[in-house]
Amino acid sequence: MSTTSNQDESARYETAQTDSRDRLVTWALAVAQLVSWGSVYYSFSLLVVPMEQAMGWSRTAMNGALSVGLLVSGFAAYPIGRWIDHGLGRRVMALGSVIAAAMLLLWAEAQSLTMLFVVWIGLGVSMAATFYDPVFAVVTHRYPRSFRTKITLITLVAGFASTVFIPLTQFLIGAVGWRMSLVVLAALNILICLPVHMAAIRSSRIAAEARPASGDVKRANNAATRRAVHSPIFWALAICFTAYYATFAALTFHLVPLMVERGVSNAVLVTTMALIGPAQVASRAVWFTFGRTVHVSTVGIIVVTLFPLSTLVLIGAGQSAALLWLFALCYGAANGMMTILRGTIVQDLMWTEGYGAVSGMLSFPSNVAKGIAPIAAASIWSFTHGYVTVEWTVFLVSILSAIAFCVAVRVSRHMTTGAA
Numbered sequence: 001m002s003t004t005s006n007q008d009e010s011a012r013y014e015t016a017q018t019d020s021r022d023r024l025v026t027w028a029l030a031v032a033q034l035v036s037w038g039s040v041y042y043s044f045s046l047l048v049v050p051m052e053q054a055m056g057w058s059r060t061a062m063n064g065a066l067s068v069g070l071l072v073s074g075f076a077a078y079p080i081g082r083w084i085d086h087g088l089g090r091r092v093m094a095l096g097s098v099i100a101a102a103m104l105l106l107w108a109e110a111q112s113l114t115m116l117f118v119v120w121i122g123l124g125v126s127m128a129a130t131f132y133d134p135v136f137a138v139v140t141h142r143y144p145r146s147f148r149t150k151i152t153l154i155t156l157v158a159g160f161a162s163t164v165f166i167p168l169t170q171f172l173i174g175a176v177g178w179r180m181s182l183v184v185l186a187a188l189n190i191l192i193c194l195p196v197h198m199a200a201i202r203s204s205r206i207a208a209e210a211r212p213a214s215g216d217v218k219r220a221n222n223a224a225t226r227r228a229v230h231s232p233i234f235w236a237l238a239i240c241f242t243a244y245y246a247t248f249a250a251l252t253f254h255l256v257p258l259m260v261e262r263g264v265s266n267a268v269l270v271t272t273m274a275l276i277g278p279a280q281v282a283s284r285a286v287w288f289t290f291g292r293t294v295h296v297s298t299v300g301i302i303v304v305t306l307f308p309l310s311t312l313v314l315i316g317a318g319q320s321a322a323l324l325w326l327f328a329l330c331y332g333a334a335n336g337m338m339t340i341l342r343g344t345i346v347q348d349l350m351w352t353e354g355y356g357a358v359s360g361m362l363s364f365p366s367n368v369a370k371g372i373a374p375i376a377a378a379s380i381w382s383f384t385h386g387y388v389t390v391e392w393t394v395f396l397v398s399i400l401s402a403i404a405f406c407v408a409v410r411v412s413r414h415m416t417t418g419a420a
């Protein structure tokens with residue numbers, strides 16, 4: 001009895017140690033996401049005006065560099081996802097942090113628009129290697145039973161990236177100038193993200209020991225990828241995410257000029273924009289707290305319905321502060337939960353094998369849409385001389401996103417029932 005008791009106690013101790021280590025790994029990866037997003041993505045908008053004043057570059061051209069980066073990120077998502085499926089997550093994300101730092105340093109020395117485009121091509125690769133998709137793939141493969149909770153926690157922490165880095169970057173620009181600010185941001189990638197990715201993610205050797213033979217893993221992942229391309233669920237999700245991120249990008253980049261065109265007061269405008277970030281974080285916190293009791297597809301239906309509803313509120317808001325703030329809360333909540341949905345729905349409606357590659361294939365059209373949508377919205381505005389048509393276009397496309405998601409859920413349930 002004593003021996004059995006000691007063994008049980010030892011097992012409980014080992015389990016507690018493993019749980020503690022897993023929580024530490026998750027929090028470390030979450031902090032790395034916060035730094036990656038904050039230093040690369042959210043810093044851009046703050047650097048546009050100082051670069052315009054110092055270098056005389058046009059805002060259109062600089063945003064063109066950002067669009068190129070998003071397109072490159074889309075093209076790189078699939079091969080990077082495959083490498084992670086094959087156990088190379090540690091190398092991929094560590095190298096992504098090194099590339100991010102190198103490109104930020106190169107940006108700090110940029111003397112021409114050509115160099116800025118080169119920088120964003122490199123940053124496109126680093127975004128594909130360090131942002132949500134790769135870390136979701138790493139977590140899904142390492143924690144097949146608890147990836148939903150861990151992904152939710154990671155997005156919850158990373159949701160503060162704009163809250164932390166917008167004021168930080170603004171302070172740095174005012175204190176040391178835009179070039180030295182980029183040097184500091186590069187240093188954060190080396191000092192925080194690189195060590196986290198090296199220490200928190202298992203090496204390919206350890207991953208291989210914990211899984212079947214490398215050849216078997218590759219064959220299984222390749223088969224899963226081919227199966228995805230022939231699955232109506234995959235194509236429905238592809239339409240859903242592409243349509244969603246197109247509408248979100250269009251509104252994000254045009255929301256301020258839209259409200260200015262309406263004659264919304266500056267105080268209401270600033271408050272409306274300020275509410276979006278906290279709404280994103282709050283919705284993720286709610287999911288983190290109660291998400292275990294609700295099936296992810298049910299939450300997904302709420303998310304894809306909430307976005308077009310928020311657009312309708314915006315269309316009818318006029319200059320009303322209350323309605324604009326209601327829009328901001330719904331709009332932010334939808335986007336906050338969509339990030340978690342994007343990281344978990346593939347596993348629930350399809351399968352976990354080859355997740356990195358499948359997720360990468362889904363990311364490609366979404367990232368293309370992110371790059372094109374703001375320009376398309378500007379073209380619609382220019383042609384119609386107003387934002388009304390833009391708003392209704394966003395609403396209709398968001399309805400398409402909701403329909404596609406419902407189709408994916410319905411087909412998945414039908415296939416599951418049929419298999420049973």
